[in-house]
C-alpha cells in the first residue's frame with residue numbers, strides 16, 4: 001500500500017466556503033439549461049462528456065443544431081425522452097472563490113415535492129422566469145415554498161432575454177410584477193438579473209446585449225452572496241444520534257451539533273426529561289476538542305450516569321428548547337394518499353421517531369393568491385396549516401428560529417412512504433401549560449374493586465357481518481357474570497357524539513378517533529367496552545390499539561364474506577349501494593382492509609351467534625380479562 | 628510504507644471538506660442506529676478508502692460495527708487484493724468476500740464474454756447473492772453524484788424493494804437530513820455517504836488525511852497493451868495477446884480501478900498525490916472515461932442500477 005504522506009508538502013488546504021442553492025420556476029423556463037450553462041462555462045464539461053452531449057443533442061435535443069445544455073443535467077431516460085426534469089439532480093461546480101452544490105428541480109406541478117426536497121437543504125434559490133411569459137402560477141408556488149422552507153435569498157433570473165430582444169422594459173415590468181407578489185414572503189434579498197441560459201448572457205459572461213443592465217452577473221452574485229445564518233450563534237441543540245458503548249468504561253453520545261457551540265464543562269440538560277449533567281469530553285478520532293460548533297459530528301461524554309438515548313436533545317440548562325406534545329405547523333403533503341386528520345403517522349423529528357396525528361387542519365393555502373381556504377384534507381403537493389399531537393412530548397424550536405430543530409417529516413405507517421414535510425410554527429399553550437391532574441383513585445384500584453380487568457373488545461367487519469348481534473350477546477353474558485360493561489355501537493354513536501360526521505375517508509377517521517378516546521375513558525374506569533364498528537382502515541384500528549395497554553385491546557374480526565353479507569342485507573343497504581344510491585359504502589365502492597393479526601376471528605364457518613359469543617368469552621378467560 | 632494512523636489533521640481541512648466529512652459521518656451513524664444488519668461495500672478504490680476512513684472516525688473509539696464486503700469478480704488487479712488484505716489487517720476490520728459461484732462454474736469472464744455479461748453476473752448478481760446470504764438490510768456504497776448523470780439523481784438513502792429492485796420513480800423525497808429509514812420485511816436500503824463529494828474532494832481529503840491508496844493510482848512504468856484505442860495492463864496470463872498486440876512498458880496510472888481487463892490506464896507522469904491532483908485539475912476527460920462498462924449502451928448506468936448494480 002502507498003501512504004499519501006507527501007501531503008505534508010502539499011499546498012495550503014483550500015479555504016473555500018460552500019453555497020447550496022436550487023434552481024426552480026415554471027416548466028421550460030430554462031432551469032436545467034442554466035445549470036448546464038454553469039457547468040459548461042466553468043469548464044466542468046469534459047471532452048468525453050461533451051462528445052456524449054453532442055450525440056444526445058442530436059437524438060433528444062430541443063435546440064436544433066446547437067448543444068442542448070439541459071441534457072447535461074436531465075439524466076434519467078424518461079427525462080431525456082420527454083425533455084423535462086422529473087427528479088432533483090445535485091450538481092457541483094466551483095469557481096476560484098466558492099464551491100457550489102446546486103439542486104436542479106422540476107418545474108412540473110406534479111413533481112412539486114421534488115422541488116421542495118431541493119429547497120429544504122438550500123441557502124438560496126434561483127427562480128427562473130421565461131421573459132416571454134412573465135410571472136406564472138409555478139413561479140408563485142415555488143417562491144412560496146422557498147419562503148416556507150426558510151430560504152431568505154432569492155435570485156430572480158429573467159431568462160430567455162434573447163427571445164424578447166434584450167428588452168430592458170420587459171425585464172423591469174416582470175421584476176415589478178414579481179416584487180408585488182413577493183412582498184408578503186419576507187425574503188431578505190431579491191436580486192433580479194436578465195439572462196440567457198442558452199447563449200450565456202450574464203451567467204458567467206457579462207452581456208453586451210443588455211447594456212441597460214448594470215448589476216452583477218449571476219455567478220458574481222452567487223460568489224458574493226452572504227448567507228451565513230450563524231447557526232453557531234444560536235442556542236445549543238445536540239440531538240443524540242447513537243450511543244457509543246464499546247466497553248463498560250466508555251459511554252459517549254454521538255451526534256451532529258445542530259446549532260450553537262458546546263465545550264467541556266458546559267452544564268447541559270436532556271431537554272425531554274430535564275435531567276442535568278456536565279459535558280466531560282468532546283471525543284473525535286483526531287483527539288479531544290476544546291469546542292464543537294454547529295455542523296460538527298462529534299461524540300460527547302457526560303460527567304454523570306444520566307439516562308440518555310437516541311432521539312434525546314441535549315441543550316444548555318439556561319437555554320432549553322420547548323418540549324410539547326401539541327403544536328402548530330405548516331405541512332406540505334407529498335403522498336398520493338390524502339392527508340387525513342386523525343390518522344396516525346410516524347413523525348421523524350431530529351433523531352426521534354414518534355407516532356403523531358394531525359388534530360386539525362386549520363386551512364390550506366392557495367399558492368396563487370396566498371389566500372387561506374377551508375379544507376378537510378390535503379392532497380398531493382398541497383400546503384396547509386395544521387395542529388398536530390404526538391404520542392410523547394418532543395423537543396423543538398420554531399422553524400423560523402432554527403431550521404435544524406423545527407422541521408419534521410411524516411411517514412405513512414403502512415407503506416413507509418414519506419408522506420409529508422412540516423415546519424413547526426409554535427407549541428400550543430394548551431399542551432404546554434395544562435399538566436395532567438393526578439388522581440387519587442386510579443385504574444388498578446378500580447380493577448381490584450371490579451374483580452375483572454378492563455379491555456376494549458373491538459368488533460370489525462363488513463356491514464351485516466354480525467358484529468352488533470354477537471357483541472350484544474357477549475355483553476349480556478358478561479353482565480350476567482357481574483362484569484362492568486359498556487357498548488359503543490357505530491349506528492348509535494353516529495346519532496349523538498358523531499352526528500356531525502359523514503362517510504368520507506376523513507370523517508371515518510375522525511369517527512374512529514373519537515370512539516377510541518371514549519373507549520379509553522371507559523377502560524380507565526375499569527370497564528369492558530364492546531365496540532362494533534365497520535372500521536375499514538388498519539391505520540385507525542391501530543390508532544385505537546395504541547391508546548391503551550397492549551393486553552387491553554382485543555381485535556375481534558368478524559370475517560363474514562361479502563357474498564354472505566350481501567345475501568343477508570338486514571338493512572337493505574347493499575341493495576341501495578349497488579344501485580348507487582349510497583356512496584362510499586364499504587365493500588362496494590370503499591375498501592375494507594382486513595386485520596393482519598386479530599386476536600379473535602369469527603364468522604368464517606357458519607356458527608350461530610350464540611356460539612360465536614361463547615368463543616369470545618372463552619378467549620377473554622384465556623386472556624385473564626375475566627375469571 | 629508507513630503504518631501511521633490518520634494524523635489529527637481536522638484543522639488542515641478546508642471548511643468545505645469539513646462540512647462533507649461531518650455530513651458523511653452523520654449518515655454512517657444514522658444507519659448503524661436504525662438498521663439491524665448493515666454492511667459496507669468495499670471495492671478497494673479511492674472512494675472506498677475514504678468511506679472506510681470516515682467509518683473509523685464515525686464510531687471512534689469503537690470499531691465500525693459492521694463488516695466490509697468485497698464482491699470479488701476474480702479479475703481485480705493483484706495489487707488491489709494485496710492492498711485490501713493489508714488494510715483489513717491494519718485496522719482490524721472484518722472482511723467478507725463473495726464470488727458468484729454460478730458465474731465461476733460457467734467460466735464468465737470479461738474478455739470473451741464481454742463487459743456487460745461479466746458485470747451483470749459477477750458484480751450485480753454476486754452482490755444480490757451476498758446481500759441475501761448474510762441478510763443485510765442496509766449496504767453502504769461509495770458512489771458519488773458527480774460520477775454520472777443518473778447518479779446525480781440518486782438519494783442518499785436509496786430504497787430497494789424486495790428483490791433489490793431500484794425504481795427511480797419510487798424514491799422517497801429526502802428533506803433536510805431527516806432520512807426515512809423505515810423499511811418492511813425483505814426491503815433494503817443502499818446508502819451513499821459520499822453522495823456530495825467530487826473526485827477532487829476525494830483526492831484532497833485523501834491527501835489531507837494521509838489515507839492509504841492502491842499504488843496503481845500513481846504513475847509508474849508498467850507493461851501495457853493497446854486494445855481498441857485503450858491502454859490495458861495485462862495483470863496475469865489469463866489475458867491472451869491478440870495477433871499484432873505487443874506488451875510495452877509505459878508510464879501510466881489509473882483514475883478508476885475495477886477488473887483489470889476493463890480498466891484503461893492513462894499515460895501520466897503523476898507519481899505523487901500532489902501531481903495526481905494537479906493533473907486532475909488540468910485534465911479534459913472524465914473519470915469514468917476509462918471504465919469500459921459505462922459505454923455499453925445509452926443510459927447504461929440507469930439500466931444497470933435498475934438491475935441491482937451499485
Ligand SMILES: Nc1nc2c(ncn2[C@@H]2O[C@H](COP(=O)(O)OP(=O)(O)OP(=O)(O)O)[C@@H](O)[C@H]2O)c(=O)[nH]1
Nearest residue numbers: 027028029030031032033084085107160196197198
Ligand atoms: N432562446 C432561449 N431558449 C432557452 C433559454 N433557456 C432555455 N431555453 C430553452 O428552453 C427549453 C426548456 O429548457 P429546460 O432547461 O429543459 O427547462 P426547465 O426549466 O429545466 O424545464 P423543467 O425542468 O422540465 O421544468 C429548452 O429547449 C431550452 O433550450 C434561453 O435563455 N434562451
Ligand SMILES: [Mg+2]
Nearest residue numbers: 031032084085
Ligand atoms: Mg429542468
